[in-house]
Amino acid sequence: MTNLGTFVAGAFTAALLSTSALAQDIAVRGGQVWTMGPQGVIENGVVVIEDGQITAVGPATSTAIPAGMQVLEAPVVTPGLVDAHSTVGLTGYLNQPDDQDQLDTTAPVQPHLRAIDAYNPHDRLVEWVRELGTTTLHTGHGPGALVSGQTMVVKTVGNTVDAALVEDGTMVVANLGAWALDRESSPGTRAKQIAMLRQALVDARTGTDRDENDADDEDDNAFDPSRDLINEAFASVVRGERPLLVTANRAQDIMSALRLADEFGIEVVIDGAADAHLLLDELREAGVSVMLHPTMARNEGELENASFTTAAVLAEAGIPFALQSGYEAYVPKTRVVLWEAGFAAGNGLAPEDALASITIDAARIIGMDERVGSLEVGKDGDVAMFDGDPFEYVTHVTGVVIEGEVVSTASR
Structure with a gap:
């Protein structure tokens, strides 16, 4: 791929033409179109979107734009950015108790808490990250509890959570280490954390085996008064229906997560991974993906070994990873993945790998790469437009399209 640092703006200007807020059939022209797919970087390229999906991608000289179609133009065009792990929509921008729904502290293990029941599509931070x-x-x-709930995938549009929703119950979130310890209650030690997780997985596996043996004798539509939502959530992990996302930053906690994955044959995604540079062989052998800690996260406590260069180290080691905004305890309650990737690119990560970490690689790790993460025919018409190199501090996002709808024309 062409290095982003060699970008020259050329003849294109950052302009948005005929920007109807509800447009569904549009074309986006770019001085450079970074597809993040097989076509790589297309100089003077075009992306055609019809009925919310991409129907054509290629050079402007050979890619027809249907007559009368709305046309957007920008010097650089990329896929819409994908935040691999966030709490946006649950951590409100006001940072007040009434808009903080990312953590319930009444019990250490609550995998049945669903993000869909807490997500606020009208929170200002949803709009903010969309504009960027x-x-x-x-x-x-x-983080903050041993098992804090479930994640979901949403688009950063929609008047309701149902309108924004792409997938409910994507992963079950577990947390190891000091962030999830309760010295006055339980779990009070790392050993107790793993023991509690192991017991929950054993119970789920036992129940799954029993259910499979009794399946022929049961009416699927019958009311079951013995349903256990906690057990059902863990059972979905044991059955391989969704991964266990484990926030683990210290090497000892990462290794504990890998042992659980091997013991139960479950899919685990490692989140945080500040000590990942100490376990390159182990991570590669386990075949896990990593949602690396934000580069801007404060390097203290569990994150004392976090580094600006870890992304480059993982890339060189061939370990699949993505960048994220993560959880931010202070206002404004979220980070911006574009900035995170740019900072990683300034600290040894190749620019194309940095962009992949917030587009196609992030989409692949969350299981959404068939829909988003690259500009390819058949995928969602999600596009970000820039007036220069996306990783330069002076560059602005000049327009955003989601499924063919122009959702932002602000210069950010």
Whole structure:
């Protein structure tokens, strides 16, 4: 791929033409179109979107734009950005008790708490990250409990959570280490954390085996008064229906998560991974993906070994990873993945790998790569437009399209 640092604006200007807020059939022209797919970077390229999906991608000289179609133009065009792990929509921008729904502290294990029941599509931070190019969020409950809930995938549009929803119950969120310890109650130690997780998985596996043996004798539509929502959530992990997302930053906690994955044969995604540079062989052998801590996260406590260069180290080691906004305890309650990727690119990560970490690689890790993350025919018409190199501080996002709808024309 062409290095982003060699970008020259050329003849295109950052202009948005005929920007109807409800447009569904549009074309986006770019001095450079970074497809993040097989076509790589297309100089003087075009993306055609009809009925919310991409129907053509290619050079402007050979890609027909249907007559009368709305046309947007920008110097650089990329896929809409994908935030691999966020709490946006649950952590409100006001940072007041009434808009903070990312964590319930009444019990240490609550996998049945669903992000869909807490997400606020009208929170200002949803609009804020959208204006900065983020079109897809993998969002949900944050750290602070051993098992804090479930995540979901949404687009950063929609008047209701149902309108924004792409997938409910994407992953079950677990947290290891000091952030999820309760020295006065339970779990009070790391050993107790793993023991509690192991017991929950054992119970779920036992119940799953029993259900499979009794399946022929049961009426699927019958009311079952013995349903256990906690057990059902863990059972979905044991059955391989969704991953267990484990926030683990210290090497010892990462290794505990990998042992659980091996013991139960479950899919685990490692989140945070500040000590990942110490476990490259182990992570690669386990075949896990990593949602790396934000580069801007404060390097203290569990994150004392976090580094600006870890993304480059993981890329060199061939370990699948994505960048994220993560959980931010202070206002404004979220980070911006475009900034995170730009800072990683300034610290050893190749620009194309940095962009992949917030587009196609992020989409792949959250299981959404068939819909988002690259500009390819058949995928959602999600596009971000820039007036220069996306990773330069002076560059602005000049327009955002989600499924063919122009959702922002602000210069951010």
